[in-house]
Amino acid sequence: MNLVIASGKGGTGKTTVATSLAVTLARHGQTVAYVDCDVETPNGHLFLKPMVTRERPVEKLVPRVNQETCLLCGLCAAVCRFNAIACLPDQTLVYEELCHGCGGCTRVCPVGAITEAPHPVGVVKVGAAGAIQFVSGTLNVGESTSPPVIRATRQAAPAADWTILDAPPGTACPMMEAVRGSDYVVLVTEPTPFGLHDLRLALEVVKTFDLPCGVVVNRAQPGATEARDLCRQARVRILAEIPDAVAIAKEYSRGQLVVETVPGLREIFDQLCLRLLEEVPKEKCPHEMRQRLEAAIRASSQSPATGPPAAGDPFSTPRLAAPRQREEPTRAASAS
Amino acid sequence: MKLAISTRGQDVNAPVDLHFGRTRFFRIVDFETGAETLLNNARAANAPQGAGIQTAQTLARLGVQAVLTGGVGPNAWRILQAARIQVFSVRGGSVGQALQSFREGLLRPLTEKQVTYF
Ligand code: SF4
Ligand code: SF4
Numbered sequence: 139m140n141l142v143i144a145s146g147k148g149g150t151g152k153t154t155v156a157t158s159l160a161v162t163l164a165r166h167g168q169t170v171a172y173v174d175c176d177v178e179t180p181n182g183h184l185f186l187k188p189m190v191t192r193e194r195p196v197e198k199l200v201p202r203v204n205q206e207t208c209l210l211c212g213l214c215a216a217v218c219r220f221n222a223i224a225c226l227p228d229q230t231l232v233y234e235e236l237c238h239g240c241g242g243c244t245r246v247c248p249v250g251a252i253t254e255a256p257h258p259v260g261v262v263k264v265g266a267a268g269a270i271q272f273v274s275g276t277l278n279v280g281e282s283t284s285p286p287v288i289r290a291t292r293q294a295a296p297a298a299d300w301t302i303l304d305a306p307p308g309t310a311c312p313m314m315e316a317v318r319g320s321d322y323v324v325l326v327t328e329p330t331p332f333g334l335h336d337l338r339l340a341l342e343v344v345k346t347f348d349l350p351c352g353v354v355v356n357r358a359q360p361g362a363t364e365a366r367d368l369c370r371q372a373r374v375r376i377l378a379e380i381p382d383a384v385a386i387a388k389e390y391s392r393g394q395l396v397v398e399t400v401p402g403l404r405e406i407f408d409q410l411c412l413r414l415l416e417e418v419p420k421e422k423c424p425h426e427m428r429q430r431l432e433a434a435i436r437a438s439s440q441s442p443a444t445g446p447p448a449a450g451d452p453f454s455t456p457r458l459a460a461p462r463q464r465e466e467p468t469r470a471a472s473a474s
Numbered sequence: 475m476k477l478a479i480s481t482r483g484q485d486v487n488a489p490v491d492l493h494f495g496r497t498r499f500f501r502i503v504d505f506e507t508g509a510e511t512l513l514n515n516a517r518a519a520n521a522p523q524g525a526g527i528q529t530a531q532t533l534a535r536l537g538v539q540a541v542l543t544g545g546v547g548p549n550a551w552r553i554l555q556a557a558r559i560q561v562f563s564v565r566g567g568s569v570g571q572a573l574q575s576f577r578e579g580l581l582r583p584l585t586e587k588q589v590t591y592f
Contacts, residue, residue, distance in 0.1 A: 212535070215528075215531060220522075220523055220524060221518075221521055221523060221524025221528045222527075224528070224531040225531065226534045226535070226553065227534060227535060227537070227557065228557075231552065233527060236523055236524050282523060
């Protein structure tokens with residue numbers, strides 16, 4: 139089951155959802171591969187704290203010009219859409235970082251002055267975080283093309299019941315590269331005007347891939363309905379709402395897995411797993427795996443003693459609401 | 475010697491464009507013939523990447539030896555260096571004013587250290 143966790147913009151909590159979901163599934167006995175494809179700013183490792191066992195460079199083929207035979211005709215520069223090769227009056231220069239390795243310049247050179255040589259663009263790390271198999275791709279600084287690194291990262295992912303792919307934010311090529319070929323897309327959003335605007339764009343992109351998808355609303359405000367209205371119009375399901383709570387932000391900033399440390403979140407992620415089971419394509423999710431997960435979640439909800447204290451509705455949980463209550467007396471004091 | 479000035483407009487009173495790669499025009503002054511021509515840089519300016527590289531290449535192939543602009547990035551700098559084109563930085567003003575300062579020798583060529591890294 140290939141799940142992509144994406145979001146129309148950065149900072150919505152995509153990685154929080156992806157890592158917490160990975161941990162939740164693993165806790166319930168599923169095999170999980172967490173694949174960080176946010177290659178420009180990978181940060182899943184901050185929360186999963188994996189042991190990396192293998193590192194492999196990713197390379198692209200870039201042109202190398204033989205200045206002796208080059209005629210300085212400028213054809214290579216004229217054909218390059220990326221301005222990665224420049225022909226000057228006395229030499230031809232290559233900008234490896236900007237090159238997309240398309241081979242266009244090599245083909246047009248009339249005298250065969252261009253050969254292709256590998257150039258490193260990034261690195262793929264493979265390891266493990268407890269029971270979770272961990273893969274992460276990183277784009278080298280200054281490199282302009284992340285899709286080859288994203289592709290290599292996906293290819294390095296080992297087989298698992300659930301492959302959780304943390305996609306690059308936004309709706310441009312890198313995000314599409316991550317979404318392509320997956321089975322189900324989880325879009326993480328926050329209910330701000332910008333967040334919803336970007337959610338709308340992301341929904342459009344997912345539609346072009348003809349993939350089923352659902353939405354997780356992060357920092358949800360009680361009573362706010364815009365996200366729900368938008369999802370109803372787009373006919374996509376809201377899979378989970380994660381409350382806007384100081385405790386979550388605090389644990390996040392300390393690099394903690396919120397699902398393990400913030401009360402109430404375990405139940406939210408268990409529910410998310412159950413909703414996903416209803417939503418994901420049946421043929422990609424074997425009956426046996428489905429049953430195993432359902433049984434494990436049911437069993438754990440009956441014995442809450444194994445985790446942090448169970449808390450019913452997180453919106454009304456006193457421990458989550460406490461920081462807000464504390465604010466009020468201060469405000470009252472300063473007003474008087 | 476040919477001098478290129480990045481500018482947003484078509485006449486000498488137009489302001490100097492401080493963005494080298496993304497400038498709309500260059501006013502090219504040939505000090506030997508006295509001829510002044512206008513170069514349309516729209517193609518490079520609208521390029522999704524490498525605008526500075528394409529711009530610098532165009533100037534190099536035209537035989538320009540000096541540029542008046544706000545500043546240049548590292549990619550364009552590498553080409554300008556290779557083509558032995560000097561860059562003179564101006565802070566603003568019109569094309570005419572920049573040209574006057576250049577003639578009076580008030581401008582200093584940019585050095586490696588002043589290249590803006592993004
Ligand atoms: S390989 Fe393609 S992108 Fe790279 S320099 Fe040649 S034409 Fe440009
Ligand atoms: S196409 Fe070949 S010969 Fe022409 S400038 Fe490029 S490298 Fe030189």
